[in-house]
Amino acid sequence: MALTTAKSGLSRARQGLAPGGASGPNGPANRKSKLSAQTSRTFFWLLLPSVILLVLIHGYPLVEAGVQATHDGSLIETGNFVGAENFANVLSSDAFWRAARFTLLFTIVGVFGSWLVGLGLALLLRTKIPAGSTFKVLLLLPWVVPIVVSSTAWNWLVATPGSLVPSLFRNLGLGTPLFLADPTLAAVTVMVFKVWISFPFMMMMISAALASVDSTVYEAASMDGATPWQQFSQITLPLIARSTYISWILMTIFCVNDFPTIYLLTGGGPVDATTSLVVLAYRSVFQDFQTGPGVAIAFLMTMTLVVVSVLLYRQIRKSSVE
Template sequence: MASSSTGALVRARKGVGVGGRGRPPRSVHHRRRNRFARVFAIFALPSVALLLLLNLYPVIYAALQSLRNGSLIDSGTFIGLRNYTGVLHDPNFWHAARFTVVFTLVGVFGSWAIGLALALLLRTRIPGRSIFKVLLLLPWVVPVVVSATSWNWLVATPQSPMSKLFAALGFGNVLFLADPLLAQILVCVFKVWISFPFMMMMMSSALASVDVNVYEAAKIDGAGKWQTFREITLPMISRSTYISWVLMTIFCVNDFPTIFLLTGGGPVRATQSLVVMAYLTVFANFQTGPGVAIAFLMTIVLVVIATLLYRQIRKVDIE
């Protein structure tokens, strides 16, 4: 009896039940994994094919169009990289590139600064905080068509409320959408206004993940509010900050409706970004090759920026 119980314990340590055969051999596990992988590949193949058809084919077709001198109704003839060289030698392209850089920098860091400040404010105990949160989300929730129409009503004509206000303050007849510099400032401010709620939500979630005990320890050590913010808050939320910068950079560079609905790229191309220039080149001038070439150059720049910021995110994860 003792020997049978000892044998049962030995079999149990080896993974063999009293009346069972124990674990299957390693080869059986290997065959099961291979069978599962084949079944998974069979079921995933239609989805992968559909994704390639919906994403890869348009990219390849657009790349071929950028190498031709066609239009919307004619593919044209093959001209190689002539569209890219023509775009890079166009002064209007570099003007649009400069404005895109300014628009992106103001949009990213302006919305991030305001969003972070509001996220810190909402962590304090202020009356009506829940209602305040909902109201702050309105610029992001309201469709951009409605927002652009409202801002046009505010500034578009001499009879607009903002124009009358500036005239009453002694600034004369200020035409925001007729002056190139004022139009650029207005577009950048509008972008920050519709984007800060997104940044506020990103920063609020990042701040919520910071351990409160860290702030208590810093307070005990005698750290001031600015020192705590600089040495603790910013490093602790740096990962979310870099992610928000990547997303907002993509949003700003590819932002077509904000500019087009507010100014149409004018006056005299002052607010024409690269995405607006690409659209007008294709659908207004019917030059498919140069327009698609502009879009591909934008994509290359976005990939480089996203890669650099992604490296910063990896450094934060390692640290």
């Protein structure tokens, strides 16, 4: 009984409660509450100017985009109000759904392809390899080099029958593949190019996550007889899950909104085989001068990205709790 009373007293003391009940008006809990409220007010007033500035910067373009999406105007004039007609026309268009299918495939390959390559290289760099630091710097080059330079180099490698890679195939007796002229090969080439320029980002994200994992966890698992695959699947992947979901969210946004990778390499061709939603929106606004459908496509892309981000963010919260 005495031990229980003592434990109860200690618990109440940690909570700032007086022996006879709740703390008085000047007790520790009350002072802490006042300090917390004062700190919250201070943070609010410090953040308010930044929040107002962000709302003004992003709010006006959003409102203007909403106006353009509900009118049949051009780059010069707003046009007449048509309501949701632009969205209906876009959703009933075959070109939109072809672009949506390519965007989905492009995003899946871009996200998971770059993640798998980045994960493999991040795990490799954790081992003792000769000139590991130099190797890591070289692996960052596809991400560091400007996209214009990278796309020009890839065009030089695969664009024409006389380019280096088609010539190599021809000399090996495998024919002369037209990587940017054949619809299927062009789509594959664009996706491989996306993985090529994106895996360094994934590698750095995963390397940072792996660096925070305590090595003693693996030592304990080895002593318990865990195989390398068990250590990878039951220790490494769960411990880097939070960073993994964050990298997936970011890479999904990068892929869906990726205009230069596709446009500089293929221009959306051949026969629209590599036309993504962002390329289709660009053509609608700046080539066909129909801002309504183009902005409607952009709104649909944004809503899809918000849904995907929310779903992945829930996974981040679950992994944090676990």
